[in-house]
Amino acid sequence: MSEASSLVRLQEVDLQLIRLRKTLSAMPQQEKLRAIALAKKKLAGQLKQIVGQRKDVEMELDDNETEHQKIVDQTAEVRARVTERVQGYRQIQDLEAQLTSLAKRQEKLEFTHVDIASRLERLQKAERNARDLGEKLLEEEKSQTESFEQNSSDLQARVRVLEQERAALVNSLPEEVVATYDASVRRFGGLAVETLSSNVPSVCRVKLQPAIFQKLQKGARITECPYCHRMLVVMEVGQQ
Ligand SMILES: [Zn+2]
Numbered sequence: 001m002s003e004a005s006s007l008v009r010l011q012e013v014d015l016q017l018i019r020l021r022k023t024l025s026a027m028p029q030q031e032k033l034r035a036i037a038l039a040k041k042k043l044a045g046q047l048k049q050i051v052g053q054r055k056d057v058e059m060e061l062d063d064n065e066t067e068h069q070k071i072v073d074q075t076a077e078v079r080a081r082v083t084e085r086v087q088g089y090r091q092i093q094d095l096e097a098q099l100t101s102l103a104k105r106q107e108k109l110e111f112t113h114v115d116i117a118s119r120l121e122r123l124q125k126a127e128r129n130a131r132d133l134g135e136k137l138l139e140e141e142k143s144q145t146e147s148f149e150q151n152s153s154d155l156q157a158r159v160r161v162l163e164q165e166r167a168a169l170v171n172s173l174p175e176e177v178v179a180t181y182d183a184s185v186r187r188f189g190g191l192a193v194e195t196l197s198s199n200v201p202s203v204c205r206v207k208l209q210p211a212i213f214q215k216l217q218k219g220a221r222i223t224e225c226p227y228c229h230r231m232l233v234v235m236e237v238g239q240q
Pocket of ligand 1: 201203204227229230
Protein backbone atom coordinates (compact mmCIF):
# COMPACT_ATOMS: atom_id res chain seq x y z
CA MET A 1 0.00 0.00 0.00
CA SER A 2 1.36 3.42 -0.95
CA GLU A 3 1.84 6.16 1.65
CA ALA A 4 -1.06 8.08 0.13
CA SER A 5 -3.41 5.07 0.33
CA SER A 6 -2.25 4.30 3.90
CA LEU A 7 -3.01 7.88 4.93
CA VAL A 8 -6.47 7.74 3.37
CA ARG A 9 -7.13 4.40 5.09
CA LEU A 10 -5.87 5.79 8.41
CA GLN A 11 -8.43 8.58 8.12
CA GLU A 12 -11.20 6.06 7.37
CA VAL A 13 -10.20 3.87 10.31
CA ASP A 14 -10.14 6.86 12.66
CA LEU A 15 -13.55 8.07 11.52
CA GLN A 16 -14.96 4.58 12.11
CA LEU A 17 -13.33 4.51 15.55
CA ILE A 18 -14.84 7.91 16.38
CA ARG A 19 -18.30 6.65 15.39
CA LEU A 20 -17.91 3.38 17.33
CA ARG A 21 -16.67 5.15 20.46
CA LYS A 22 -19.55 7.59 20.23
CA THR A 23 -21.99 4.69 20.00
CA LEU A 24 -20.34 2.96 22.95
CA SER A 25 -20.32 6.12 25.01
CA ALA A 26 -24.03 6.76 24.26
CA MET A 27 -25.07 3.32 25.57
CA PRO A 28 -27.39 3.67 28.60
CA GLN A 29 -24.95 1.81 30.87
CA GLN A 30 -22.24 4.38 30.07
CA GLU A 31 -24.60 7.23 30.90
CA LYS A 32 -25.42 5.54 34.21
CA LEU A 33 -21.72 4.91 34.90
CA ARG A 34 -21.00 8.61 34.36
CA ALA A 35 -23.80 9.51 36.78
CA ILE A 36 -22.43 7.00 39.31
CA ALA A 37 -18.92 8.47 38.98
CA LEU A 38 -20.32 11.94 39.70
CA ALA A 39 -22.30 10.68 42.69
CA LYS A 40 -19.21 8.90 44.05
CA LYS A 41 -17.16 12.07 43.78
CA LYS A 42 -19.82 14.14 45.52
CA LEU A 43 -20.21 11.50 48.23
CA ALA A 44 -16.45 11.33 48.84
CA GLY A 45 -16.44 15.10 49.48
CA GLN A 46 -19.39 14.84 51.85
CA LEU A 47 -17.91 11.88 53.70
CA LYS A 48 -14.60 13.69 54.19
CA GLN A 49 -16.47 16.62 55.72
CA ILE A 50 -18.58 14.38 57.99
CA VAL A 51 -15.56 12.40 59.20
CA GLY A 52 -13.70 15.65 59.96
CA GLN A 53 -16.64 16.97 61.96
CA ARG A 54 -17.10 13.63 63.74
CA LYS A 55 -13.44 13.62 64.84
CA ASP A 56 -13.74 17.20 66.11
CA VAL A 57 -16.84 16.34 68.14
CA GLU A 58 -15.17 13.21 69.53
CA MET A 59 -12.31 15.39 70.77
CA GLU A 60 -14.80 17.85 72.24
CA LEU A 61 -16.51 14.99 74.07
CA ASP A 62 -13.18 13.68 75.30
CA ASP A 63 -12.21 17.12 76.66
CA ASN A 64 -15.59 17.44 78.35
CA GLU A 65 -15.21 14.05 80.06
CA THR A 66 -11.63 14.78 81.19
CA GLU A 67 -12.77 18.10 82.64
CA HIS A 68 -15.72 16.41 84.34
CA GLN A 69 -13.47 13.80 85.94
CA LYS A 70 -11.19 16.58 87.22
CA ILE A 71 -14.12 18.29 88.92
CA VAL A 72 -15.35 15.03 90.44
CA ASP A 73 -11.84 14.49 91.89
CA GLN A 74 -11.61 18.07 93.15
CA THR A 75 -15.05 17.78 94.76
CA ALA A 76 -13.99 14.60 96.58
CA GLU A 77 -10.86 16.36 97.82
CA VAL A 78 -12.79 19.36 99.14
CA ARG A 79 -15.38 17.10 100.79
CA ALA A 80 -12.58 15.19 102.52
CA ARG A 81 -11.22 18.45 103.91
CA VAL A 82 -14.69 19.46 105.19
CA THR A 83 -14.88 16.24 107.21
CA GLU A 84 -11.43 16.69 108.69
CA ARG A 85 -13.13 18.74 111.49
CA VAL A 86 -9.93 20.61 112.27
CA GLN A 87 -11.20 23.47 110.12
CA GLY A 88 -12.45 26.70 111.57
CA TYR A 89 -15.83 28.23 110.70
CA ARG A 90 -14.41 30.53 107.99
CA GLN A 91 -12.49 27.75 106.34
CA ILE A 92 -15.63 25.60 106.36
CA GLN A 93 -17.55 28.47 104.74
CA ASP A 94 -14.81 28.83 102.14
CA LEU A 95 -14.85 25.09 101.41
CA GLU A 96 -18.66 25.14 101.09
CA ALA A 97 -18.34 27.99 98.59
CA GLN A 98 -15.80 25.94 96.61
CA LEU A 99 -18.17 22.95 96.60
CA THR A 100 -21.01 25.13 95.30
CA SER A 101 -18.82 26.49 92.54
CA LEU A 102 -17.59 22.99 91.60
CA ALA A 103 -21.16 21.68 91.56
CA LYS A 104 -22.17 24.49 89.19
CA ARG A 105 -19.28 23.75 86.84
CA GLN A 106 -20.08 20.06 86.95
CA GLU A 107 -23.73 20.72 86.13
CA LYS A 108 -22.74 22.93 83.22
CA LEU A 109 -20.35 20.26 81.85
CA GLU A 110 -23.05 17.60 82.14
CA PHE A 111 -25.49 19.80 80.28
CA THR A 112 -22.92 20.40 77.51
CA HIS A 113 -22.14 16.67 77.44
CA VAL A 114 -25.73 15.86 76.45
CA ASP A 115 -25.50 18.34 73.58
CA ILE A 116 -22.11 17.07 72.34
CA ALA A 117 -23.23 13.43 72.58
CA SER A 118 -26.33 14.10 70.51
CA ARG A 119 -24.28 15.95 67.89
CA LEU A 120 -21.87 13.02 67.77
CA GLU A 121 -24.76 10.60 67.34
CA ARG A 122 -26.14 12.62 64.42
CA LEU A 123 -22.73 12.69 62.73
CA GLN A 124 -22.19 8.96 63.27
CA LYS A 125 -25.58 8.30 61.69
CA ALA A 126 -24.74 10.57 58.73
CA GLU A 127 -21.42 8.76 58.32
CA ARG A 128 -23.11 5.33 58.33
CA ASN A 129 -25.63 6.53 55.74
CA ALA A 130 -22.87 7.93 53.54
CA ARG A 131 -20.89 4.67 53.76
CA ASP A 132 -24.02 2.62 52.96
CA LEU A 133 -24.68 4.81 49.93
CA GLY A 134 -21.04 4.34 48.88
CA GLU A 135 -21.48 0.54 48.99
CA LYS A 136 -24.68 0.79 46.94
CA LEU A 137 -22.93 2.94 44.34
CA LEU A 138 -20.11 0.39 44.06
CA GLU A 139 -22.62 -2.45 43.55
CA GLU A 140 -24.49 -0.43 40.94
CA GLU A 141 -21.22 0.42 39.19
CA LYS A 142 -20.27 -3.26 39.07
CA SER A 143 -23.62 -4.35 37.65
CA GLN A 144 -23.66 -1.54 35.03
CA THR A 145 -20.09 -2.40 33.99
CA GLU A 146 -21.02 -6.09 33.60
CA SER A 147 -24.11 -5.24 31.58
CA PHE A 148 -22.06 -2.88 29.39
CA GLU A 149 -19.40 -5.53 28.74
CA GLN A 150 -22.09 -8.04 27.73
CA ASN A 151 -24.06 -5.72 25.45
CA SER A 152 -21.06 -4.08 23.79
CA SER A 153 -18.83 -7.08 23.13
CA ASP A 154 -19.42 -6.98 19.34
CA LEU A 155 -18.69 -3.26 19.11
CA GLN A 156 -15.63 -3.62 21.29
CA ALA A 157 -14.33 -6.44 19.13
CA ARG A 158 -14.65 -4.15 16.08
CA VAL A 159 -12.81 -1.41 17.98
CA ARG A 160 -9.96 -3.82 18.75
CA VAL A 161 -9.65 -4.93 15.10
CA LEU A 162 -9.60 -1.30 13.92
CA GLU A 163 -7.07 -0.33 16.58
CA GLN A 164 -4.75 -3.09 15.37
CA GLU A 165 -5.11 -1.94 11.78
CA ARG A 166 -4.50 1.64 12.90
CA ALA A 167 -1.28 0.70 14.69
CA ALA A 168 -0.02 -1.08 11.54
CA LEU A 169 -0.88 1.93 9.36
CA VAL A 170 0.85 4.38 11.72
CA ASN A 171 3.88 2.09 11.73
CA SER A 172 4.02 2.03 7.95
CA LEU A 173 3.86 5.82 7.54
CA PRO A 174 6.79 8.27 7.97
CA GLU A 175 6.79 9.98 11.38
CA GLU A 176 6.35 13.47 9.94
CA VAL A 177 3.26 12.41 7.99
CA VAL A 178 1.76 10.96 11.18
CA ALA A 179 2.66 14.13 13.11
CA THR A 180 1.03 16.35 10.48
CA TYR A 181 -1.99 14.05 10.47
CA ASP A 182 -2.33 14.17 14.30
CA ALA A 183 -2.11 17.97 14.30
CA SER A 184 -4.66 18.15 11.50
CA VAL A 185 -7.02 15.79 13.38
CA ARG A 186 -6.88 18.10 16.40
CA ARG A 187 -7.35 21.21 14.29
CA PHE A 188 -10.28 19.88 12.22
CA GLY A 189 -11.99 17.73 14.84
CA GLY A 190 -11.22 14.42 13.11
CA LEU A 191 -11.79 15.17 9.44
CA ALA A 192 -8.15 15.81 8.62
CA VAL A 193 -7.58 14.34 5.18
CA GLU A 194 -9.26 15.02 1.87
CA THR A 195 -8.64 13.40 -1.46
CA LEU A 196 -8.37 14.94 -4.87
CA SER A 197 -9.51 12.85 -7.80
CA SER A 198 -10.84 15.43 -10.22
CA ASN A 199 -10.06 19.05 -9.38
CA VAL A 200 -12.38 19.24 -6.35
CA PRO A 201 -11.06 18.33 -2.88
CA SER A 202 -13.42 15.86 -1.19
CA VAL A 203 -14.09 17.82 2.02
CA CYS A 204 -13.99 21.56 1.38
CA ARG A 205 -15.25 21.12 -2.20
CA VAL A 206 -13.55 24.30 -3.41
CA LYS A 207 -12.71 23.81 -7.08
CA LEU A 208 -8.96 24.22 -7.61
CA GLN A 209 -7.62 26.77 -10.09
CA PRO A 210 -6.17 25.00 -13.19
CA ALA A 211 -2.63 26.25 -12.41
CA ILE A 212 -2.74 24.92 -8.83
CA PHE A 213 -4.34 21.68 -9.96
CA GLN A 214 -1.58 21.04 -12.48
CA LYS A 215 1.12 21.87 -9.95
CA LEU A 216 -0.42 19.46 -7.42
CA GLN A 217 -0.56 16.65 -9.94
CA LYS A 218 3.16 16.98 -10.60
CA GLY A 219 4.23 17.35 -6.97
CA ALA A 220 4.11 15.09 -3.92
CA ARG A 221 1.06 12.86 -3.58
CA ILE A 222 0.49 14.01 0.02
CA THR A 223 0.20 17.78 0.22
CA GLU A 224 -1.94 20.49 1.81
CA CYS A 225 -5.20 21.88 0.47
CA PRO A 226 -4.55 25.54 -0.46
CA TYR A 227 -8.07 26.46 0.72
CA CYS A 228 -8.97 24.60 3.93
CA HIS A 229 -5.40 23.48 4.80
CA ARG A 230 -6.36 19.86 5.45
CA MET A 231 -3.95 17.19 4.25
CA LEU A 232 -4.70 16.67 0.59
CA VAL A 233 -4.02 13.32 -1.03
CA VAL A 234 -3.72 13.49 -4.78
CA MET A 235 -4.99 10.17 -6.12
CA GLU A 236 -3.50 8.65 -9.22
CA VAL A 237 -5.78 8.19 -12.19
CA GLY A 238 -7.90 5.10 -11.68
CA GLN A 239 -7.19 4.99 -7.92
CA GLN A 240 -9.83 6.16 -5.45
ZN1 LIG B 1 -9.69 21.72 1.24
